[in-house]
Amino acid sequence: MLLLWVRTLQLGVKSLSLHLMRSLLTVLGIFIGIASVIWLLAIGEGISRKAQEQIEGLGANNVIVRSIEPPSETTEGIRGPVPYGITRADYERMMATIPTIERGLPIREIRRRFGRGGRLVDGRLVGCTPEYFEVNRLDMARGRFLTDADMRTKANHCVLAAGTAERLFPLDDPIGQSVRVEETFYRVVGVTRPRSPTSGIGGSLAGQDFNFDVYIPISTLWSRIGDHVITRRSGSFEGEVVELSQATLRIDKVEHVMETADLVRETLRPHHRTEDYGITVPLELLEQARTTRMMFILFMGLIAAISLVVGGIGIMNIMLATVTERTREIGIRRALGAKRRDIIRQFLAETVLLSVFGGMTGVLGGLLCGPVSRGIRWALDAAAPDVMEQLPEVIQAVDPIIVPWSIPLALAIAVSIGIAFGLYPAVRAAKMDPIEALRHE
Amino acid sequence: MQYAARCEALTREYHLDGGTVRALRGVDLDVPAGDFVAIMGASGSGKSTLLNLVGCLDHPTSGRIRLGEEDITRADDDRLSEIRASSIGFVFQSYNLIPQLTVLENIEVPLYYQGKLGATDRNRCRELADQVGLGDRLGHRPTQLSGGQQQRVAIARSLVNDPYFMLADEPTGNLDSATTEDILNLIDSLNREGKTIIMVTHEPDVGRRAKRIVRLRDGMVQSDERVGDR
Ligand SMILES: Nc1ncnc2c1ncn2[C@@H]1O[C@H](COP(=O)(O)OP(=O)(O)OP(=O)(O)O)[C@@H](O)[C@H]1O
Numbered sequence: 294m295l296l297l298w299v300r301t302l303q304l305g306v307k308s309l310s311l312h313l314m315r316s317l318l319t320v321l322g323i324f325i326g327i328a329s330v331i332w333l334l335a336i337g338e339g340i341s342r343k344a345q346e347q348i349e350g351l352g353a354n355n356v357i358v359r360s361i362e363p364p365s366e367t368t369e370g371i372r373g374p375v376p377y378g379i380t381r382a383d384y385e386r387m388m389a390t391i392p393t394i395e396r397g398l399p400i401r402e403i404r405r406r407f408g409r410g411g412r413l414v415d416g417r418l419v420g421c422t423p424e425y426f427e428v429n430r431l432d433m434a435r436g437r438f439l440t441d442a443d444m445r446t447k448a449n450h451c452v453l454a455a456g457t458a459e460r461l462f463p464l465d466d467p468i469g470q471s472v473r474v475e476e477t478f479y480r481v482v483g484v485t486r487p488r489s490p491t492s493g494i495g496g497s498l499a500g501q502d503f504n505f506d507v508y509i510p511i512s513t514l515w516s517r518i519g520d521h522v523i524t525r526r527s528g529s530f531e532g533e534v535v536e537l538s539q540a541t542l543r544i545d546k547v548e549h550v551m552e553t554a555d556l557v558r559e560t561l562r563p564h565h566r567t568e569d570y571g572i573t574v575p576l577e578l579l580e581q582a583r584t585t586r587m588m589f590i591l592f593m594g595l596i597a598a599i600s601l602v603v604g605g606i607g608i609m610n611i612m613l614a615t616v617t618e619r620t621r622e623i624g625i626r627r628a629l630g631a632k633r634r635d636i637i638r639q640f641l642a643e644t645v646l647l648s649v650f651g652g653m654t655g656v657l658g659g660l661l662c663g664p665v666s667r668g669i670r671w672a673l674d675a676a677a678p679d680v681m682e683q684l685p686e687v688i689q690a691v692d693p694i695i696v697p698w699s700i701p702l703a704l705a706i707a708v709s710i711g712i713a714f715g716l717y718p719a720v721r722a723a724k725m726d727p728i729e730a731l732r733h734e
Numbered sequence: 735m736q737y738a739a740r741c742e743a744l745t746r747e748y749h750l751d752g753g754t755v756r757a758l759r760g761v762d763l764d765v766p767a768g769d770f771v772a773i774m775g776a777s778g779s780g781k782s783t784l785l786n787l788v789g790c791l792d793h794p795t796s797g798r799i800r801l802g803e804e805d806i807t808r809a810d811d812d813r814l815s816e817i818r819a820s821s822i823g824f825v826f827q828s829y830n831l832i833p834q835l836t837v838l839e840n841i842e843v844p845l846y847y848q849g850k851l852g853a854t855d856r857n858r859c860r861e862l863a864d865q866v867g868l869g870d871r872l873g874h875r876p877t878q879l880s881g882g883q884q885q886r887v888a889i890a891r892s893l894v895n896d897p898y899f900m901l902a903d904e905p906t907g908n909l910d911s912a913t914t915e916d917i918l919n920l921i922d923s924l925n926r927e928g929k930t931i932i933m934v935t936h937e938p939d940v941g942r943r944a945k946r947i948v949r950l951r952d953g954m955v956q957s958d959e960r961v962g963d964r
């Protein structure tokens with residue numbers, strides 16, 4: 294039985310190779326279809342892996358509230374900087390009234406220039422609590438991070454990020470030395486290891502580069518610098534009055550995250566006339582990633598399905614032509630003792646061979662997904678950067694990841710297509726009357 | 735007496751738009767084992783129709799056919815295919831080799847449908863090719879052979895399953911007289927070895943090489959006689 298199939302397949306290869314060009318063209322549709330199956334799964338996987346990473350970076354248990362500068366027309370006519378954003382009162386209220394918040398991390402960030410002797414670095418001055426260390430997955434290279442004692446005493450202590458330390462102290466050990474921010478000096482108690490930047494998510498949360506940070510206790514920041522901060526921006530001075538740049542709220546259980554986010558929204562709303570804050574729920578990203586991925590899979594799936602059906606019809610068409618062309622051969626084989634099912638097997642073997650060949654080349658094409666998509670992105674970046682910019686972020690950034698089971702799946706689809714579209718021509722061949730077939734010219 | 739084939743009151747009608755064509759109108763024919771029958775008659779007299787019925791390629795409209803002990807009148811398609819594969823060797827006027835296969839592969843085709851795919855069966859194909867004088871052309875394709883050589887391949891192919899009998903429909907119809915002689919000698923020797931042969935022919939000279947001549951006319955047996963000295 295096995296030998297029979299081997300022989301049938303040999304025969305199929307032989308007949309197909311007689312019309313090599315025709316066979317290759319026939320297989321094109323299947324090739325495209327199968328390659329897209331692998332691509333769509335790989336890109337979908339890439340999207341969800343990316344989202345997973347972002348969520349891990351932000352913490353699935355967290356709800357992040359950020360101050361956002363309201364559009365200027367809402368503050369027109371008012372002189373001087375207008376206070377906006379989340380206030381200490383907001384923070385206290387949330388911490389006090391929402392029981393599912395396990396811990397809060399208030400943050401105030403200011404663009405500042407750090408100096409040490411003649412050396413200067415522009416970076417972020419981050420006022421925070423000791424929790425910042427854990428929430429942002431920092432790691433110490435030397436010394437320690439800020440402590441509760443630093444908080445209580447409003448100590449003039451600071452921790453340098455790797456980049457800041459490198460620039461300000463290229464030759465010596467920064468621990469115990471002083472860094473100047475405006476008129477105030479802070480004593481360095483620790484240096485963090487380099488941390489890879491987080492990517493931004495939509496509009497509400499920009500990506501963060503931790504490399505040129507200086508961390509001080511938020512209590513120190515409040516008392517030394519205050520809420521009204523003047524920054525020099527392209528020659529002119531700009532003031533802003535903000536109490537908290539961000540509050541990262543850690544929720545006790547993942548299941549409570551969504552409801553807590555709603556509670557946070559309701560707690561903040563009555564106290565803000567304008568939309569001067571944004572709430573980011575990393576867990577929602579998971580949902581977003583899921584929908585993006587679904588849409589992608591649906592879209593690519595449609596392309597794949599269409600090319601597979603077209604490919605299948607192509608195969609069927611060629612096989613019908615082949616059957617007519619080989620009517621005489623069918624008659625001869627029948628006269629020599631071939632049963633109907635022998636004829637069916639012979640022609641089915643040919644279509645399955647065709648589709649499996651298309652499937653295997655399609656799999657190879659699918660495996661090239663990574664390099665090809667990087668190539669396309671690179672070419673698009675070089676040739677039409679503005680088009681590239683308009684593409685959704687997921688498409689810009691996604692790195693396809695081949696899903697191993699998509700390969701057997703793709704081959705199984707190829708074989709099924711071969712059988713589904715080959716059956717009709719094969720049955721037609723088998724149904725021919727042997728005498729008629731023998732007479733065929 | 736043992737019969738290779740027995741036909742009783744065979745009829746075969748074709749129903750066409752214009753009316754009914756009665757290709758056979760009650761044919762009785764007994765072919766004993768080892769016989770060599772030539773079927774002759776005018777064009778359209780039903781010779782091929784009769785041969786196809788005996789060859790299990792067609793069903794009669796009425797009447798009865800037995801091959802050996804088996805009544806095949808109502809046998810289904812699969813059974814008829816089995817009988818063709820195991821007991822019947824066909825030779826056609828137009829050779830009917832499969833063009834994309836080599837000589838050796840063409841000879842092998844019937845084995846394939848009997849599930850005989852081993853090495854000994856392959857060797858048998860080589861022997862048969864030798865026997866018909868084509869041992870040195872095994873790798874050639876039909877288009878590279880002359881008509882006579884192609885017909886030899888067809889004969890070798892018809893013998894590969896060691897059939898009960900051989901059915902030949904105008905096997906020499908496309909050949910010149912010298913090649914015809916060759917092929918007839920080959921068929922003759924097969925008959926002497928014991929194969930039952932039924933051969934359709936138009937040519938009286940070819941017919942005379944058989945042991946018995948059956949003449950058809952308008953779908954009926956007109957005459958059935960032994961050839962003089964054989
Ligand atoms: N498939 C068919 N449909 C309709 N009529 C047919 C068919 N096959 C044969 N016939 C008719 O049956 C009759 C006998 O045909 P058959 O082929 O047996 O003749 P024959 O004796 O072999 O003739 P020839 O010597 O020309 O080959 C003819 O009248 C033919 O037209």
Ligand SMILES: [Mg+2]
Nearest residue numbers: 781782783903
């Ligand atoms: Mg005829």
